[in-house]
Amino acid sequence: MLSTLVSAIGFGVVLASIIAVAAMGFTIQFGLTNVLNLSFGAVMTVAAFSAYLANRHGVGGWFGLAVGGVAGAVFTLLLGRGVFKQYARRGAQLFEMMMVTLGLSLIINYAIQAISHNNIYQFVVLPSSLIQLGSILITRTQLIIVFISVGVLVALQLLLQLTKIGKALRAMAADPDLARACGIRTGQIVVLTWLLSGFLCGLAGVVYIVNAQSVGYTTGQLFLPLVVAAAILGGAGSPIGAFVASLIMGVVTEVVAAFGNASYSTVAGFGILVLVLLSRPGTVRGGQAGHTQLTL
């Protein structure tokens, strides 16, 4: 009983690490732009496939991470400037923007389905040896993934707290009008946000398929609710919050799966997301009170 629990927690930490990379990317993007970007999962899938293709062409092993990250960054920037910004110009508010991301996710996901002939492809990075930590049995790859996610957290925190750019990011996320008035180059910061969050998104996509050892058109989309839940639970814009929330989501999912039904672990994850969305302060809808704005 206890060993099942500990083993589940171990798996939970691995799952959490994967969620965390994506959630940290999502929270940075969401915290600044306020777009509930439901095409985030689709971008993850695109990056994952990029890494897969690179792998097929000889760019092996962990370099796939860089390929995926760059693919994610570039693609997200294209979407951010080429699509989201155009809709914002037409007067789209928070809700319309979410609808736009939904439509986008339909297009991207099914385009991938079409191009990939609806197949699932094997993706094995390294032959993975097993490591035993107490009653936890994980692979070397999975341990590396945990370290990657911690590394991302540390890097993000250093960036946000110590660098000038980081301070500008935080200022803009808190109050974009005030930041603009203080002379912060908001346009550039938004571009940086797309690139940074896109890189993390792509990274997360590759990390996911490294763990799952396969890639298909549904890769990112199935993952998305957990990512969004972790990001919003941890507080929009806070990488540490996203990391901690990811731990919670990952461990809960694996523990429920270990003791119950696989279906129910998904329900647990979804349930947490619903509770989070219900409880997080949102704007008063249609009223005269203050307004959460899109920053694009």
Place this chain on the structure above:
Amino acid sequence: MTAWSYYIATLTVYFGVNVLSALSLNLQFGFAGVVNFGYIIFQAVGAYIAAVVVLGPSSGTFQQYVFGARLPFGVALLLATAAGAVLSLLIGLFSLRNIRRDYQAAILLIISLIGTQVVQGYVPLFNGSNGITGVPRPLSALPLNLQQYQWAYAGWVLLAAGIVYAVVTWLSRSAWGRALRATRDQEDAAAAIGLNVTALRLQVFVIGGAVAGLSGGLLVEYIGAWSPDAWGYAETFVIFTALFVGGIGNYRGAVLGVLLVPIIFLEVPRFLPQVGYPGLMDSVEWIAIGAAWMLCLYFRPQGIVPERRNRARRGEAAPHAAPVRERVGAA
């Protein structure tokens, strides 16, 4: 000829059911300002309840499910409608409060995903992933051959859709409908003149849910089976696209949208020569839906069919619809 007849009759049934879905979504969105991305779960509950009520008790070996009361079809439809209403009451009670619209839409979507998982996971409820089959046809006692029966059923569905359409448009033009539009436009001002915003929204949501349940009951009694695959959340997007094309908040537009999108737009490719590998066209259809969605959001958020202005006359209690005229001002 018979194959064509079967196809058109089936298409008509789907048209009627989709009109009901569009009316439900339009009510909930146009009046309560709620984007019910979880719509399918209300249709599914109506379908499942109608199915298990009409079937005999579960044998446990072939398929497992609850109830099994072998009740007549009229009762099954009523119960399906009630099931939709009850489920939307429960869900509405906690999800209709004042939260960001995008969060709210996401919540409703997730709830339908949870529903799918629960049904798939807990087999004794509705037979899990395999679904329920063998739902007997209504009125099979009547002396109709298969073709006549299908057309009769199609006619029956259209009648139901027409009745609901009339009821819904009548409600919308009433004082109640006006109060709801006020609530949607300016929530604080509506409250400041005495309107109970929460109660109004809940009423709309429940009525929409009832219509959804009815649509599910009608559909399952035609198809004879229902499984979780039949109610993916993607279907909801098709109906929403239909609403965008036709005009949100606009009932004539909703019917037009349903005709254009699920019926014409998605069925025409069936008759085109096959391109690429089998299944490619399905993907392309979804891409097209997504593209249509984005285009509508970009160009005409108010849809194709403009709303009518209501003119007031002294001595009359309520304004009448004037000839069609473009609505002024931002959508």
Place this chain on the structure above:
Amino acid sequence: MLLVARDVVVAYGGVRAVNGVSVDLAPAASLGLIGPNGAGKSSFLGALGGQVPLTGGSIELEGYEIGDLPAFKRARRGITRTFQMTSEFARMTVFENLITAGHGATGASLRNVVLRRSETRQAERDVATLAWAILDRFEMSHVADLYGAELSGGQRRLVEIMRCLMREPKVLLLDEPMVGVAPHLVEKLITDLRSIRDDGIALVIVEHALEVVQELCSRVVVMALGRPIAAGSFDEVVADPAVQAAYVG
């Protein structure tokens, strides 16, 4: 006394936007709330109307405690308001705006709509009659079929006010009513508000334009940083050195 507010406190997080304000309002009285930006005037108005939750204190309307009632119930008891940004229902005509307010709870209820009893039908006719009467009184009948977006700022404000009058309220709260109103219409609006007050409706007006307050309000309360710093007639208050300091310093 029609409306009595005692030691009203409104806190957002740790910040007390309103920190102990008390007010007595008689029928046909007109109270002006003035003060520098951030004084908490709008928050106090919101506390009276129910848009903002009451952290402390009490509010009584005709002796009945309304502090814990939601806004729509207070409106049904006779206290209604306008908003800083005109809140006319933009997708309805002016006439529809008015009759929506007239139906309020009863006519708009689903049960009444479905049953269509003769009382409901008569009530609807009465509401329509009242709407035309109000439109005629404020010389706005010619815009009855226009949408909110087709009106000027002053007209929109009037629609908002007329809509409130449809409820035959006892108290009318106005949050910066002259915002968005062209200068030549301000005088008309003041005359209209004066005639409303003369009908016996009590007014509470938050306003920055001091000349409006001077013309319209018999009593003035000056707020700064959530507290009242002076109260009395307009002339008394304006001469008060504490008030002058608050505005300048």
